[in-house]
Amino acid sequence: MNLTLKVWRQAGPESEGGIHTYQVDGVSEDMSFLEMLDILNEQLNEQGEEPVAFDHDCREGICGSCSLMIDGYAHGPEVTTTCQLHMRSFSDGQTITIEPWRAEAFPVVKDLVVDRGAFDRIIQAGGYISANTGSAPEANSVPAQRDKAMRAFNVATCIGCGACVAACPNGSASLFLGAKITHLGELPQGQPERNQRVLGMTAQHDEEGFGGCTNIGECTAACPKGIPLDVISQLNKDYRTALRAKS
Amino acid sequence: MATTTRSPAKAKAAQAKKAKSPRTTILLKLTMAVSGLIFIGYVLAHMYGNLKAFAGPESFNGYAEHLRELGEPLLPHEGFLWIARAVLLLSLVVHVASAIVLWRRAGKARPVKYVVTKNRNSSFSSHWMRWGGITILLFLIWHLLNFSFGKVNVKTGETGSAAGDPYTVMVQSFEVWWLTAIYLVAMVALALHLHHGTWSAAQTLGLTGTAKARRTAKAAGGVLAVVVAGGFALIPLSVLLGIIEK
Amino acid sequence: MAGSTLHDGLTPLNGPSTQTSDDAHGYYTPGEPIVDPVAPTGPIADRWTTRRFENRLVNPANRRKLTVIIVGTGLAGGAAAATLGEAGYNVKSFCYQDSPRRAHSIAAQGGINAAKNYKEDGDSTFRLFYDTVKGGDYRSRESNVYRLAEVSANIIDQCVAQGVPFARDYGGLLDNRSFGGVQVSRTFYARGQTGQQLLIGAYQAMERQVAAGTVQQFTRHEMLELVVVDGKARGIIARDLVTGEIETHLADAVVLASGGYGNVFFLSTNAMNSNVTAAWRAHRKGAYMANPCYTQIHPTCIPVSGEHQSKLTLMSESLRNDGRIWVPKNREDCDKDPRDIPEEDRDYYLERIYPSFGNLVPRDIASRQAKNVCDEGRGVGPMVGDFRRGVYLDFADAIERLGEDAVREKYDNLFDMYERITGENPYQVPMRIYPAVHYVMGGLWVDYHLQSNVPGLFVTGEANFSDHGANRLGASALMQGLADGYFVLPNTIRDFLADGPFEPIDESHPEVVAARTSVEDRVAKLLSIGGTRSADSFHRELGHIMWEYCGMERSEDGLRKAIDMIRELKAAFWSDLRVLGTGDNLNQSLEKAGRVADFIELGELMCIDALNRRESCGGHFRAESQTDEGEALRHDDEFSYVAAWEWGGDEGQPTLHKEDLIYTAIEMKQRSYK
Incomplete structure (x- = not known):
């Protein structure tokens, strides 16, 4: 299939960016979206134009590096990561617009690459259980209720890609935040720090410049790991509990 | 020992800045949820009162009068009314103020817009909250001028007590087509606002942790939207159709 | 694999006695044999306990004066950064990804082994040790593997305490499954995302230390050279991938936890950017590369x-x-x-x-x-x-x-x-x-302390060669990464650091300047070749050669041919490469080019190593060494050694140092799964 790509190109964080249009021909529908971009880049390299920068690494949908806004959808029209999106989801002759994630907290580094360091800093603000190496008790000494452990696992599958932020009209990272709060809050080991965790992480979320949640649900609809919206409810509840405990 | 060559521009290390923002977005959202729930209670009561119009002028006017006497003798005359007004005013101020702060934060959170954006899942009502809120606010101002503070009988042009008893003012007002139109537009805005707002408040209050609770909250939003907006709209429509007349 | 499944009466097998083969003659220089200088002795079950006691301690007040650089933030690197940070050392952690959480350990699916014997199905530390040595086809070090099995149980405790959501049964206790050719259920798992969950655990522990100020995190940084001063590893030269700045980072010790080099095959299950550069630059600075041909398919x-x-x-x-x-x-x-x-x-x-x-x-x-x-x-x-x-x-x-x-x-x-x-x-x-191609058992040579032959350079996880021999059992990579990071390295590096803080070095030290200049020159060179082909096209070609001739089945003729082809490819690379853009900002083509250049050199060494090892063993099959039934045939009399290769210079030949493998706790047997 032949495609027209409209790609956001930006030389650096401070530079002006804009949409450039490229033609890519001979794309197979078994290719992944990123393999299609590989072809574009190979083509650009031959033509003497610098290849398009985009984040990618594992290409199997788990590292969370890839981060493209494709035709107005975070990670494209299917609900998956960009690397797991295949060209069979597009049709011959289609024009596809490719943009970076847009958020104040995710500044553009170059072309389609953004800086998601804000997520690391949110984790630093409490997204952990303090358990120094060597201090752990025997693993089976504390049973964890199975359904809670399963919920914890389901939300711990978050890959930190930032699609929730990209898709949210408010640029909020509440789904990312809620997933971590729920993951650690559902486990017995996560209880001692539960209150300070939610207060610290929430404050850092705001400090980074993410917007507030309006419970619209675009985040969960875009999430390649299907993190459900109820983690935000959990986040709010934990936050309320923590505020009460503090006062 | 450790030496590092790094440009000063990169002094902004990976370390988290100690965040201390007292009015977090969640706190603001909580404020909005609580004040929103107060409004839900208010509009339900208000609608109930309006429906008294179907029982005739005495019932309707009596209800209006009864509100002034509510709580007596524990409260002074109109005491309840003033307390209610104070609570509502406070709710309005914090609801609107929080909304403005959050709207601005949301705007700042995405300074560069997408060239192409599409929605995947979200309802129309959820995207209409802010503009719908403004619509309702404008209507509210007009509505208070019309029926409470100004007491304007739009049809006769009389104001104050000369405008007539509440029932008269209401019926005559709704005989004016453009006033009815404004009113109905506002009810659509209110319905949309309630539809998403009810669910959103439940979510913000952390009441929607289970699938069942989520379904209930969403259903409650739908029911409230239809009942409240529909209940309010019945009056002008009935006036228009001549079911209620002077 | 329980011993009972082996043919009874099977005596230790050596291949048919032949004259010592030297297929790789002419491709390398024979070197002096080596031994692990810190190999422990005594009963195998006591060795690690004894060593932990013997290893010197570092006064807590001194720890913050000691800087440790850790390259890589996967299970081995992330866990080490967290643990050394908790202990109070001054840790500098580097990764090429935009966040430590994206290291490729995250993609491991199946599980992590631990000798907990929760199923009471006959598992034990010794059985895990035995299975691992046998699975590795008797090409790993006994002491190292025993230690791995020994600390495996602690890993599970540690991870659970961190909030890793392992699968549980209805009683709320941890569930296990049998995995990858093992007859006991000792594998802990989190559905098919075990690596992700373990890595997130290590990552969170590390971020906690970043918040505490003990770990400094350098994301989007790639190590491009090892700084060796007076024979000791004293730092790295790294490129900030965003600004292009070439930075010097000096320290008291350097830990490479930079993963495996499976991408030498172009197509592999590794992440696209996984590379050998950190390890290869260390190799070129003197660190031995051990058993590079050991690849797991x-x-x-x-x-x-x-x-x-x-x-x-x-x-x-x-x-x-x-x-x-x-x-x-x-x-x-x-x-x-x-x-x-x-x-x-x-x-x-x-x-x-x-x-x-x-x-x-x-x-x-x-x-x-x-x-x-x-x-x-x-x-x-x-x-x-x-x-x-x-x-x-x-x-x-x-x-x-x-x-x-x-x-x-x-x-x-x-x-x-x-x-x-x-x-x-x-x-x-x-x-x-x-x-x-999935995993490489080969890697930089390390001793029992995970220290390479370059003092102060430690290597952990997949980047070292130590624990899996010629083949790795399923669910053991996660175990090794975390064992090294949480429990082994922190207990061995302290013996080295106890001599520190070492004499401070200045950035103007000639060795430091030379290292930095070499990186700058190389970056400039890659940008200025001005040929016609992308780095990717060279990589793809290298991958074809490696898969065809150095993949699942290898032969003498094929490997010789491959070496010639790789040498030609190397010449073509340095004359016909095209890298557009500049070096002063994010330039993914430039990053890729540097990695491919190192892969090409590694590919040649892998083929030489494979050529030398004329036996079928573990993950690889030599066509010249098979039984009448076409099964793999090992030659313990000739190849029961670790092949540690020393860099011989750009124009020279590598030198082969052999470290004999001696088994005292386990008898060597030819594997049979029939």
């Missing part, structure tokens, strides 16, 4: 669909617990709908050849047999080149036996992934699988 990957393929996707081999592997008995059936092929026309070849292990034979055997049936023309799926490269992995029986829901609960994410990539629904149509 994973049997359960999604087959290649065409020439555009950029990487291969693994599916956890836990799938082999319930799926049955088969191909049609007749070639004519290969393009039929598999569901229309009757039972009697199917060849469940693993169950047929290995009745006792069936579909759970070790990875190398499963891989090689898949290649064999495809070479016979009985492969399935699309034609790639002249062959169909795929075999069926069928869940029809499992679905009938357990029900679709039970299968879904165990494997849904894997099935979803398969469907997303291939467009076929594996609940209805059998999956197609084919082997792919």
Whole structure:
């Protein structure tokens, strides 16, 4: 299939960016979206134009590096990561617009690459259980209720890609935040720090410049790991509990 | 020992800045949820009162009068009314103020817009909250001028007590087509606002942790939207159709 | 693998006695034999405990004066950064990704082994040790492997305490499964995302230390050179991938936890940017590279669909617990709908050849047999080149036996992934699988303390060679990464650091300046060649050579040919490369070019190592060394050693140092899974 790509190109964080249009021909529908971009880049390299920068690494949908806004959808029209999106989801002759994630907290580094360091800093603000190496008790000494452990696992599958932020009209990272709060809050080991965790992480979320949640649900609809919206409810509840405990 | 060559521009290390923002977005959202729930209670009561119009002028006017006497003798005359007004005013101020702060934060959170954006899942009502809120606010101002503070009988042009008893003012007002139109537009805005707002408040209050609770909250939003907006709209429509007349 | 499955009376086997072969003659310089200078002695079960006690301590007040650089933030690097940070050392952590959480450990699916014996099915530290040594085909060090088995139980405790959501049974206790050719259930798992959950645990522990100020995190930084001063590793030269700035970072010790080099094959299950550069630069600075040809080919990957393929996707081999592997008995059936092929026309070849292990034979055997049936023309799926490269992995029986829901609960994410990539629904149509490069057992040579032959340079996780011998058991990579990071390195590096803080070095020290200049020159060189071909095209070509001649089956002629081809490729690379853009900002082509340059050099060494090792052993099969039945044949009399290669200069030959492997706790036996 032949495609027209409209790609956001930006030389650096401070530079002006804009949409450039490229033609890519001979794309197979078994290719992944990123393999299609590989072809574009190979083509650009031959033509003497610098290849398009985009984040990618594992290409199997788990590292969370890839981060493209494709035709107005975070990670494209299917609900998956960009690397797991295949060209069979597009049709011959289609024009596809490719943009970076847009958020104040995710500044553009170059072309389609953004800086998601804000997520690391949110984790630093409490997204952990303090358990120094060597201090752990025997693993089976504390049973964890199975359904809670399963919920914890389901939300711990978050890959930190930032699609929730990209898709949210408010640029909020509440789904990312809620997933971590729920993951650690559902486990017995996560209880001692539960209150300070939610207060610290929430404050850092705001400090980074993410917007507030309006419970619209675009985040969960875009999430390649299907993190459900109820983690935000959990986040709010934990936050309320923590505020009460503090006062 | 450790030496590092790094440009000063990169002094902004990976370390988290100690965040201390007292009015977090969640706190603001909580404020909005609580004040929103107060409004839900208010509009339900208000609608109930309006429906008294179907029982005739005495019932309707009596209800209006009864509100002034509510709580007596524990409260002074109109005491309840003033307390209610104070609570509502406070709710309005914090609801609107929080909304403005959050709207601005949301705007700042995405300074560069997408060239192409599409929605995947979200309802129309959820995207209409802010503009719908403004619509309702404008209507509210007009509505208070019309029926409470100004007491304007739009049809006769009389104001104050000369405008007539509440029932008269209401019926005559709704005989004016453009006033009815404004009113109905506002009810659509209110319905949309309630539809998403009810669910959103439940979510913000952390009441929607289970699938069942989520379904209930969403259903409650739908029911409230239809009942409240529909209940309010019945009056002008009935006036228009001549079911209620002077 | 329980000893009882071995043929009784099987005596230690050595290959048919031949004269010492020297296939690689002319490609290398024989060097002095080496020994592990800190190898422990005494009863094997006491060695680690004794060593932990003997290793010197570092006064807590001194720790913050000691700087440790850790390159890589996967399980080995992330866990080490967190642990050393908690201990109070001044840690500087580097990764090329935009966040430590994205290191490729995250992609490990199946699970992590630990000798907890929760199932009371006969597991023990010794059995895990025994299985690992045997699985590695007696090419690993006993003491190291025993230690690995010993600390495995602590890893699970540690991870649970951090909030890793392992699978649990209805009583709320941890669940286990049997995995990858092992007859006890010792594998802990978090559905098919165990690596992700363990890495997130290590990452969070590390971020906690970043917040505490003990760990400094340098993301989007790539190590491009090791700084060696007076024979000691004293720092690294790194490039800030965003600004292009070449930075000097000096320290008291350097830890490489930079992962494996499977991407030398271009197509592998490694992440696209996984590379050998950190390890290779250290090798060029004197660190020995051990057993570089030891590559693991994973049997359960999604087959290649065409020439555009950029990487291969693994599916956890836990799938082999319930799926049955088969191909049609007749070639004519290969393009039929598999569901229309009757039972009697199917060849469940693993169950047929290995009745006792069936579909759970070790990875190398499963891989090689898949290649064999495809070479016979009985492969399935699309034609790639002249062959169909795929075999069926069928869940029809499992679905009938357990029900679709039970299968879904165990494997849904894997099935979803398969469907997303291939467009076929594996609940209805059998999956197609084919082997792919997955892991390398080879890596930088280290002693019992995980220290390389360059003092102050420590190597952990997949980047070192130490624990898996010639083949790695399933669910043991995660175990080794975390064992090294949480429990081993922190207890060995302190013995080295106890002599510190070392004499401060200045950035103007001639060795430091030389290292930095060499990096700057190299970057400038890559940018200025001005040829016609992208780095990717060279990489793809290298991958073809390696897969063809240094993959699952190797031969003397093939390897010689490969070495010639790689040398030509290297010359072409340095004269015809085209890297556009500049060096002062994010330039992914430039990053890639540097990595490919190192892969090319590594590829040559791998072929020389493979040429030298004229035996079939563990993950690799030498055509010249097989039994009458066509099974792998080891030669313990000749090759029971670690091949540690010393860099011989750009124009010179590598030097081979042999470290003999001595077994005292376990008797060497020829593997048999029949």
